Amino acid sequence: MGWRKFPICIQLFVLLHLGTCSIDSCPTPCSCSQLQTRGLIVNCSSKHLKDVPDLPVITVRLYLQNNLITSVSPGTLDHLVSLQEVDMSGNPWNCNCQILYLKSWLDSIPVQRNPSNLRCATPSTVSMKPFQNLTGNDMTPCRRTWPIKCKQFFVRDLYMIGLAVLTLILMSYVVRMARKLACRIAVTTSSCQTKPSNESYKSK
Numbered sequence: 001m002g003w004r005k006f007p008i009c010i011q012l013f014v015l016l017h018l019g020t021c022s023i024d025s026c027p028t029p030c031s032c033s034q035l036q037t038r039g040l041i042v043n044c045s046s047k048h049l050k051d052v053p054d055l056p057v058i059t060v061r062l063y064l065q066n067n068l069i070t071s072v073s074p075g076t077l078d079h080l081v082s083l084q085e086v087d088m089s090g091n092p093w094n095c096n097c098q099i100l101y102l103k104s105w106l107d108s109i110p111v112q113r114n115p116s117n118l119r120c121a122t123p124s125t126v127s128m129k130p131f132q133n134l135t136g137n138d139m140t141p142c143r144r145t146w147p148i149k150c151k152q153f154f155v156r157d158l159y160m161i162g163l164a165v166l167t168l169i170l171m172s173y174v175v176r177m178a179r180k181l182a183c184r185i186a187v188t189t190s191s192c193q194t195k196p197s198n199e200s201y202k203s204k
C-alpha cells in the first residue's frame with residue numbers, strides 16, 4: 001500500500017530534525033511512560049484539554065479521550081508515524097469542515113481505534129452523529145472554507161505572474177539595449193568601412 005512508503009519519508013525527515021527539535025518530551029498536562037522498545041505511551045485523557053497538545057514523534061499509544069477538544073488543525077497529527085493505538089472518544093467534536101482532516105487521518109492510519117466512539121457534538125444538525133456516518137451533505141459549510149486555500153494559491157499565482165511580467169520587462173529592456181548596441185556597432189563598422197575608402201581616396 002502507498003502509505004507504507006510515505007511514513008518512511010516522514011520518518012527520515014523527522015530523524016534528520018530530531019537533533020534540532022526536542023519534540024520527544026512529554027506534553028505538559030499529560031503523563032507519559034516509556035515503552036521498552038523506543039516509543040511513548042502518551043496519556044492525556046481527562047485533562048480538560050481544548051486542543052491537541054504538541055505530541056512527541058515517538059508516540060506509540062495516544063490517549064486523548066474525555067477532553068474538551070472540538071477540532072484538530074490540519075497537519076497536527078501527521079508526524080505520528082509510530083502510532084499503534086489512539087483513543088479520541090468523549091470529545092465534543094465540532095463537525096464543521098475542519099473535521100475532515102481528523103476523519104481522513106483516522107481513515108488513513110493503520111491503528112487500533114474505535115471510530116464509532118467519535119461523535120459530533122456540534123453543529124446541531126449532526127449532533128451525536130458518529131464520524132463514519134458523516135456524509136458530504138453534512139459538510140455543506142465546507143465549501144465556504146475552500147477559498148482560504150484558494151487564496152494561498154491565488155497569492156502564489158499572483159507572485160508567479162508578477163515574476164513573469166518582471167522577467168518580460170527586463171528581457172524587452174535587454175533586447176532593446178542589445179539592439180541599440182548592435183546599431184552602434186553597425187554604425188561604427190560602417191564608418192570603419194568608409195574610413196579606409198576615404199584614406200584611399202586621399203592617397204590617390
Ligand SMILES: *[C@@H]1O[C@H](CO)[C@@H](O)[C@H](O)[C@H]1NC(C)=O
Nearest residue numbers: 031041043044045046047063
Ligand atoms: C491515563 O491517565 C488517567 C488519569 O489521568 C488514568 O485514570 C488512566 O488509567 C490512564 N490510562 C492509561 C491507559 O494509562
Ligand SMILES: *[C@@H]1O[C@H](CO)[C@@H](O)[C@H](O)[C@H]1NC(C)=O
Nearest residue numbers: 127128129130131132133134
Ligand atoms: C450510522 O450508520 C449505520 C450504518 O452504516 C447505522 O446502522 C447507524 O444507525 C447510523 N447511526 C446514526 C447515529 O446515524
